[in-house]
Amino acid sequence: MAVIPVDIAGRPYEVHVGAGLLPQLVEHCRGRLRKRAVPIVTDANVHTAWGEVVETALRADGHEPHWRILPPGEQTKSWDELAATVNWLLALEVERGDHVIALGGGVIGDLTGFCAAILKRGCHFIQIPTTLLAQVDSSVGGKTAINTPAGKNLVGAFHQPSLVLADLAVLETLPQRELLSGYAEVVKYGLLGDADFFDWCAANGAAMLAGDAALREYAVAHSVAAKARVVAEDEFERTGARALLNLGHTFGHALEAETGFSNTLLHGEAVALGMVLAARYSARKELMPPASAERVAEHVSAMGLPASLVGLHLGCDGKALATHMLHDKKMDAGTLPFVLMRGIGQAFLDRQVDMADIAAFLDEELSRAG
Ligand SMILES: NC(=O)c1ccc[n+]([C@@H]2O[C@H](COP(=O)([O-])OP(=O)(O)OC[C@H]3O[C@@H](n4cnc5c(N)ncnc54)[C@H](O)[C@@H]3O)[C@@H](O)[C@H]2O)c1
Numbered sequence: 001m002a003v004i005p006v007d008i009a010g011r012p013y014e015v016h017v018g019a020g021l022l023p024q025l026v027e028h029c030r031g032r033l034r035k036r037a038v039p040i041v042t043d044a045n046v047h048t049a050w051g052e053v054v055e056t057a058l059r060a061d062g063h064e065p066h067w068r069i070l071p072p073g074e075q076t077k078s079w080d081e082l083a084a085t086v087n088w089l090l091a092l093e094v095e096r097g098d099h100v101i102a103l104g105g106g107v108i109g110d111l112t113g114f115c116a117a118i119l120k121r122g123c124h125f126i127q128i129p130t131t132l133l134a135q136v137d138s139s140v141g142g143k144t145a146i147n148t149p150a151g152k153n154l155v156g157a158f159h160q161p162s163l164v165l166a167d168l169a170v171l172e173t174l175p176q177r178e179l180l181s182g183y184a185e186v187v188k189y190g191l192l193g194d195a196d197f198f199d200w201c202a203a204n205g206a207a208m209l210a211g212d213a214a215l216r217e218y219a220v221a222h223s224v225a226a227k228a229r230v231v232a233e234d235e236f237e238r239t240g241a242r243a244l245l246n247l248g249h250t251f252g253h254a255l256e257a258e259t260g261f262s263n264t265l266l267h268g269e270a271v272a273l274g275m276v277l278a279a280r281y282s283a284r285k286e287l288m289p290p291a292s293a294e295r296v297a298e299h300v301s302a303m304g305l306p307a308s309l310v311g312l313h314l315g316c317d318g319k320a321l322a323t324h325m326l327h328d329k330k331m332d333a334g335t336l337p338f339v340l341m342r343g344i345g346q347a348f349l350d351r352q353v354d355m356a357d358i359a360a361f362l363d364e365e366l367s368r369a370g
């Protein structure tokens with residue numbers, strides 16, 4: 001098992017990465033579960049696949065699990081589910097010193113983390129991520145949120161978990177499409193600051209996704225360590241360091257909003273396409289060599305992730321997509337900083353991007369052949 005520290009001033013925590021952690025869940029929690037009752041928020045798919053393992057582990061140690069089982073999918077990151085889950089926690093008389101467990105993917109982690117952030121002005125929570133995406137990204141770093149009709153993650157809080165347990169065994173039941181979606185956020189760490197890791201992805205990504213245990217452990221632990229370094233440097237996204245984790249997301253979130261946060265485009269799929277668009281836009285502005293941008297597109301496409309806007313049949317123009325971006329949280333006094341690239345592993349924040357130019361670029365991409 002790998003233990004990765006997240007060194008946030010005053011509130012450090014650990015990410016445990018390994019296969020078969022769930023049966024030893026209470027041991028990993030080391031006294032954090034201080035009452036008999038343990039609140040667990042999850043979704044129906046995860047509960048079906050892993051609920052019994054968690055239930056058995058908790059009961060073996062004298063705990064009584066209280067389950068809140070939510071509908072799977074992005075729509076669950078909503079005001080309605082937030083209010084209902086907070087009311088459920090209040091009815092359970094959860095106190096500030098108690099821990100709520102989030103057992104699931106990024107949707108459950110983001111919603112439960114936000115509930116924990118606002119319950120009695122903040123209680124503890126433990127992330128048990130069950131998707132590749134949640135293990136490499138969303139369970140670490142403390143961004144929590146819900147979506148609103150105006151856009152993605154527009155209401156939320158920074159609230160760090162006190163422990164993250166990434167059990168690689170749970171990935172056995174994850175559908176292939178979801179696994180691939182999570183892979184996009186793995187590749188992101190290579191593209192934003194680690195060209196060697198991008199090369200590793202190009203060489204090992206397929207075998208990792210096919211199930212190689214050692215490669216999976218390396219991919220998750222390396223990604224978590226990369227994220228932990230960024231979050232320790234810029235927890236609240238103030239200096240620009242953390243904004244680089246948004247590579248591909250300005251385009252990606254606009255695509256998610258345009259497709260109604262539906263199953264048409266999963267978050268990781270939108271990010272994969274968003275990273276290709278960021279690379280191509282960087283090449284168009286002569287910031288990045290065109291061959292490097294095409295290498296990004298080729299890898300994304302070779303892995304089976306979307307690399308072109310054409311196949312999405314969006315029925316909107318570039319301006320409509322650019323309009324979604326104006327709700328982005330990076331928006332600053334009327335300008336939207338974009339994460340662009342000078343090369344693979346060399347992302348930077350460009351504060352001079354012209355939105356009309358982005359719309360024109362997107363129009364070209366919407367009609368691009370192949
Ligand atoms: N907070 C952050 O820093 C951060 C980072 C990245 C993404 N996100 C957010 O995460 C969300 C996406 O998360 P996700 O990709 O994990 O999606 P998800 O939570 O919707 O889970 C994907 C699907 O897989 C199912 N599932 C989960 N684990 C399973 C398992 N082990 N076996 C079988 N089925 C399983 C779920 O029921 C769901 O249907 C988005 O809302 C995104 O905005 C947040």
Ligand SMILES: O=C(O)C(=O)C[C@@H](O)[C@H](O)[C@H](O)COP(=O)(O)O
Pocket residue numbers: 137141143145152153185242243245246249329
């Ligand atoms: O942790 C971060 O910081 C990230 O940007 C990680 C992203 O993968 C994640 O999707 C995040 O929720 C996007 O951030 P947002 O602030 O644009 O909502």
Ligand SMILES: [Zn+2]
Pocket residue numbers: 137185249267271
């Ligand atoms: Zn993301």
